[in-house]
Amino acid sequence: MSRLWVRVIRKHRTEKQITVPCAWGEEREALREAVKELDLPVPLWLNKHEKEFASFRRTAFLPDHFIEEVAFDKLEAEFLDDSGEGKTSRDPRNDFS
Secondary structure, three states, X not given: OOEEEEEEEEOOEEEEEEEEEOOOOOHHHHHHHHHHHOOOOOOOOOHHHHHHHHHHOEEEEOXXXXXXXXXXXXXXXXXXXXXXXXOOOOOHHHOOO
């Protein structure tokens, strides 16, 4: 089962964190569930976040991305794939065999 790892960061330190079950494509619902558990407001999911999540499987929300005022510097969300398939680089510089 894949998970979404959500971290609250303040002054470069993780204050709170949680992982919630998440299938690929259902990250918005998982984020809503995670911020509810952390007792935080739901951030605005912008096109920027969509592109970052699709490209890097992670994104960050700054205080500007919340309607309400928040007491942290950043909220990071990262997709953790637990499928058991190893990720291998196709870059020939990493071929050490």
